[in-house]
Amino acid sequence: MPKPKFIVSDYYRNELLRCICIKIGFPIRTKLDCRKVSQLIHNSQLPAISESTIYRLFLWNGKNNTPYIHTLDILSRFCGFLNWSKFELHQQELDTFAQGYGRLQINGTPIKSLIEICIHTDKLKPLYSYAEQFPKDVDFDKKMMLGQEIFKSLISNPNGNLKFFKNFHTMPIIRESFFEIFADPRFRISNYEAGIEYYLRNLKPTENIRDLQDTLFGNCLLFRYHFVQGNRNKALKIGRIIFTELELQEVDLDRIHIFPAARYFSCKILYYKLLGQTKKSIDYLEEVFNFIQNNAKKWNFEEQRIVFFNLGEAILLHSEIPLSQHTVLKALFSELFSVVPNYYSTSNLKEIIPYLDCNSSSIFH
Numbered sequence: 001m002p003k004p005k006f007i008v009s010d011y012y013r014n015e016l017l018r019c020i021c022i023k024i025g026f027p028i029r030t031k032l033d034c035r036k037v038s039q040l041i042h043n044s045q046l047p048a049i050s051e052s053t054i055y056r057l058f059l060w061n062g063k064n065n066t067p068y069i070h071t072l073d074i075l076s077r078f079c080g081f082l083n084w085s086k087f088e089l090h091q092q093e094l095d096t097f098a099q100g101y102g103r104l105q106i107n108g109t110p111i112k113s114l115i116e117i118c119i120h121t122d123k124l125k126p127l128y129s130y131a132e133q134f135p136k137d138v139d140f141d142k143k144m145m146l147g148q149e150i151f152k153s154l155i156s157n158p159n160g161n162l163k164f165f166k167n168f169h170t171m172p173i174i175r176e177s178f179f180e181i182f183a184d185p186r187f188r189i190s191n192y193e194a195g196i197e198y199y200l201r202n203l204k205p206t207e208n209i210r211d212l213q214d215t216l217f218g219n220c221l222l223f224r225y226h227f228v229q230g231n232r233n234k235a236l237k238i239g240r241i242i243f244t245e246l247e248l249q250e251v252d253l254d255r256i257h258i259f260p261a262a263r264y265f266s267c268k269i270l271y272y273k274l275l276g277q278t279k280k281s282i283d284y285l286e287e288v289f290n291f292i293q294n295n296a297k298k299w300n301f302e303e304q305r306i307v308f309f310n311l312g313e314a315i316l317l318h319s320e321i322p323l324s325q326h327t328v329l330k331a332l333f334s335e336l337f338s339v340v341p342n343y344y345s346t347s348n349l350k351e352i353i354p355y356l357d358c359n360s361s362s363i364f365h
Helices: 010-024 029-041 049-058 071-079 083-102 114-120 125-131 138-156 162-167 170-182 194-200 209-229 230-246 250-255 258-274 276-299 301-316 323-332 342-346 349-356 360-364
Strands: none
Touching: 010 071, 010 209, 029 049, 029 071, 029 083, 029 342, 029 349, 071 083, 071 276, 114 125, 114 209, 114 276, 125 162, 125 342, 138 170, 162 194, 170 209, 194 209, 209 258, 209 301, 230 258, 250 258, 250 276, 250 342, 258 276, 258 301, 258 360, 276 323, 301 349, 323 349, 342 349
16 A cells, blocks of 8 residues: 655744754755765664755655654654654744734735834834744744744844844844843944944842853853954954953853853954964863863753854964864864764765854744
8 A cells, every 4th residue: 555645835844944953953955965864864864865855845846745643653753743744833833923913925925024124114102012922932833933033123124223223132032032032242233333332231140140141142242243343442442351250260151151161262262363362262162162072962952053153263364273183173073073974974064064053043034
């Protein structure tokens, strides 16, 4: 008796692909990528799915819209759902959530959401009333969607965004969904520097962990931006706040979330470069390598990727760090490279880093 097939819309197929890519941490673009996904599914002790099946479903030009329901169930389980039906229900819930702020398509063409209209017209009171309704326990996918919609609206806003930053920088759901999950380290959003300065207001990093994390997160964004732009004096001023005034020890960094900690590591390497102290940069990198050796086993795949990306980017920005340290970094994260296609491990750091960018805004943009 033949296995039942299922008709899948382009939308649900693309959403399934997106979920798989988030799960595995790299984009699926080639047959080699499909081969690695097939291997990872097998390693997860799920029934086998061949690389050709994955290729036909997601990459083949003809697009296979009628896969076996068995295949869809396995891919859904790989992404953390009980089966394909549960995956569909989850997507329907997210669609309903998006419709709540007016994200719609008419005849396949997206129209401006109510969030985008409010931001582009500086009519922020309705948006404020909408956002302040959110409870603290909103699930992560909905925060992602909200952050993405705000990011999209701000980056396309022709009128600047100062009014938005002034009014929303203290609202918890906006701080988390936009300022943190959808941070813009390349500062493509108009007046984003002012936005981060608003985000940093009234924090007390010596009094609680949350404020310490936010202080490091925001200041490291500013430091990186000014370093890359060549604004030496601004970068040094922020560097003194992070690395002199706070006086953090390894035990402090071990208590906070890995993302601000990883940004701290990378920015301190570059801070020594600004001070003309290359030897200190290299010595500190060795300290960070020791920290990784002592802690990497307790980090999950996503946390390893965060540390690798931030350190790798800093090493590339610091041209005086020898190539031997590139090799050491890759060796420290051999476990990370075991779950990505082989061409990552054989590529140089400059080629690898863009594919392992862990900033949601970079992936979206």
